[in-house]
Amino acid sequence: MSASFPFSTSVSPLQSHEFPRMPSLLKPRIHLPVLKPMTIALSRVVLPENLKVAASELPKTVAEPAEFREAExxxxxxxxxxxxxxxxxxSTRRTKIVCTIGPRTCDFEAIEALAVGGMNVARVNMCHGTxxxxxxxxxxxxRLNEEKGFAVxxxxDTEGSEIHMDDLNGAESAKAEDGEIWxxxxxxxxxxxxxERTITVNYDGFAEDVKVGDELLVDGGMVRFVVTEKIGPDVICHCTDPGLLxxxxxxxxxxxxxxxQERNAMLPTISSKDWLDIDFGIAEGVDFIAVSFVRTAEVIKTLKSYIRARSPKSQISVIAKIESIESLNNLEEIIQASDGAMVxxxxLGAQIPLEQVPSVQQEVVxxxxxxxxxxxxxxxxxxxMIEYPIPTRAEVADVSEAVRQQADALMLSSESAMGQYPDKALAVLRSVSLRIERWRREEKHYDTTDLPVVSSSFPASISEEIxxxxxxxxxxxxxxxxxxYTKTGRIASLLSRNRPDCPIFAFTPTTSIQRCLNLQWGLIPxxxxxxDDMESNLNRTFSLxxxxxxxxxxxxxxxxxxxxxxxxxxxVP
Ligand SMILES: Nc1ncnc2c1ncn2[C@@H]1O[C@H](COP(=O)(O)OP(=O)(O)OP(=O)(O)O)[C@@H](O)[C@H]1O
Ligand SMILES: CC(=O)C(=O)O
Ligand SMILES: [K+]
Ligand SMILES: [Mg+2]
Known part of the structure; x- marks a missing residue:
């Protein structure tokens, strides 16, 4: 497994697409009925956590305390x-979907529409909003989960110490034209x-670090400027590639x-604002914390031990965002230390040449x-699809490639946060995932990947082999x-990792692990x-x-x- 990447350092040109497009015929949106979870009471064996008894020694049914009956x-x-x-x-969908919630989708009805459309994970980005x-x-x-029976x-997602522009005082965007001075x-x-045409930058060292002649790239090159003059705290730039800020x-x-990468490379991965946001996330009981601009495994370890200390019982998973050159140089240790990763x-495309992004994606997956x-x-x-109701053919091909690589999940960002067609974008991810997954199965693209052993103890390696x-x-x-049937979720992950042809029904006693498993490929939590009496568990689940x-x-x-x-x-009997 190689964890370092040879990077060329050239800037790769990529413009925003400006093709005029025709309004098009749309596939009807999929409307699924929202069903309440059904609770069927059946007698069962209740085994206290700390009681270790061989299953065969247990009576088939025992009277159970009232507090257990609720959750039956x-x-x-x-x-x-x-x-x-x-x-x-x-034929259920194996690839999971993460939707970023933003101004377009923040009310209850919009979140519900996304959940109905198949959102497995809702993402909030602490870069924006309060x-x-x-x-x-x-x-x-x-509330949606509780009232309507979802497990979203x-x-x-932390802000991290990236350099970014201000919030434009609430404006949706600002247009920079070719040749303009900003x-x-x-x-x-x-x-x-x-x-007019003035942007505040969040990084205090900015004016000192840049030099006349530097190129300033907005969002990895969607808009470009060249620095023509520095006047104290002001950096005067000339727009060379116009676009929307x-x-x-x-x-x-x-x-x-x-x-x-001068002093900004010295900024901490988790800023003081991020720590406040992390405390907020722990208090609100989020399921995942995605760490922006991870550079080393250390920061992930630090955050994980912080979460353990602050909230020993919480099941918060830490996701490493792979979006910097340093993260690529330490890829294996970072992923090893994390509970998951995001490409x-x-x-990433603003830090390495764009033509290297696809191979990095494949490598990380x-x-x-x-x-x-x-x-x-x-x-x-x-x-x-931020602006148009159907995707480009190239976008469909890109989504297909990620599904074909069998990534666990696909994510919508602006498409769901502030785009015109969040539900349609979600429907496209769904239908492309379903189609490509089916094609892969029909073509018998069986995986022959020999997966290396991941378990560190003998009992764990037995489960892994099983x-x-x-x-x-x-x-x-x-x-x-x-x-x-899994209490911790671990063996469900190990099954998912094999990417079997059939779906995996994962039964777990806690709602937090159920939600957490919702990010993983092919698992129906x-x-x-x-x-501990498997025979009774099976009979019970079969009849339910x-x-x-x-x-x-x-x-x-x-x-x-x-x-x-x-x-x-x-x-099944
Ligand atoms: N909570 C929010 N409030 C306002 N706008 C938002 C919010 N969340 C997202 N957006 C808008 O949606 C866009 C895309 O969201 P996304 O989370 O991908 O952010 P980003 O800033 O582009 O990326 P990053 O994940 O690298 O921080 C943002 O640029 C912003 O314009
Ligand atoms: C999601 C994110 O942070 C990025 O693509 O940069
Ligand atoms: K972020
Ligand atoms: Mg980012």
Missing amino acids: GLEVDSVTEAELKENGFR QEWHRDVIRRVR AVMM TFTVRAFDPSSRP LPRANLTFWRNGSLV ARGD QLCRELNKPVIVASQLLES CNTASKMANKLEADAIFV FRLDFS LRAKGMINSGDLIIVVSDVLQSVQAIK
Whole structure:
């Protein structure tokens, strides 16, 4: 596994697409019924956490304390349930979808529409908005889960110490025309006193670090300027590639064809504002924290131990965003230390030549799979859908490629945060994922990847081998599904990592692990209280799922659990 990349340092030209396009015929949007989770009471064995008794020694049923009865039954995301019933579970979507929530999608109805459309994870980006704004969004997602039976996870994305422009005093964008003179400054202004064509930069060392002749790239080259003069805190620039400046757009500067990394490279990965946002995220109980501009594994380890100390019981997963050159040089250690990774192609494409982004994407996706970490492919998947109701053919090809690589999840950014067609963009991700996944199965593109051992202890490596074997068995026997009973989620991940042909029904007792599993490829997470008596667990789940119409008698199920270290092949009675 190679973790270093040879980079050329040339600046690659890429313009924003300016093709005029015709209004087009749209596929009808998919409307799925929203169903309440159904709770069916059945008697069962309740085993206290600290009581270790062989399953065979347990009575088949015991009277249970009242507090357990509440949580009894089987809960699955209501949209997943509808999909399972509609299409049969062999054809459910394996690739997960993360949607960034922004001004266009922040109200309850809009979030609900995204959830109905298949959003698995809602992302809030702390670069934008206030904590209050994000708190409202997070609570709406939680309320939606509670009231309407979704299991949408929440991801908080840190701002990080990137250099960016100000928020344009609330304007949606500003247009920079070819040849115009703009001033980038470290001075701040009141909205009323801001001079025309003047942008405040958030990094105090900015005016000192840039030199006359440097190129200033907005959002990785969507708009370009050249520095013509420096006057104290003001940097006077000449626009060489016109385009739209968006609020808080990222800025990089380049000298003689290389990215300039002077003092900004010394800024901390997690700024003091980020630590406040992290405290906020822990308090709000987010499921994932995505760390921007990670450079080393150390920062991930520090954050993970901070979360453990602040909130020992929380299940927050830390996602490393791969978007800087340094992260590529330390890729393997970073991914190893994290609970997952994101190929953040937006900033990545501003740090390395664009033509190197696809190979880095493939490398990160592959490495994550080897190390058993979920991976998200992010940014500009459907960029043109910010303005247009259908994607370009090239965008569909890009999404297809990420699905073909079997990334765990795809992410919408501006398309869902501030675009005109968030629901249509989501529907495109869904339909392309379904089509490409089916094509891959039909073509029998079976994976022959030999996955390296990831477990560090002997018992863990037994579970790992069981999962590998179970997946192979499922493919060979053309099983309808794999059922996995897991308290920690680990063996569900190990099964997902094998990318088997059939879906994986993951039963787990806690809602936080259920939400967390929602980011991983091919997993259909259910919340279910189960016991150490696998026979009774199975009988119970079979009858619950049969009653819901989600499985049928005669379906072939491969069963794995962290209770029994075994693989079973069972026909649903
Ligand atoms: N909470 C928000 N409030 C206002 N605008 C937002 C919000 N979240 C996102 N946006 C808008 O959507 C755009 C895309 O969102 P995204 O999260 O991808 O941000 P970004 O700043 O481009 O990237 P990064 O993830 O690198 O921070 C942003 O540039 C911004 O214009
Ligand atoms: C998502 C993100 O941070 C990026 O693409 O830069
Ligand atoms: K961010
Ligand atoms: Mg970024």
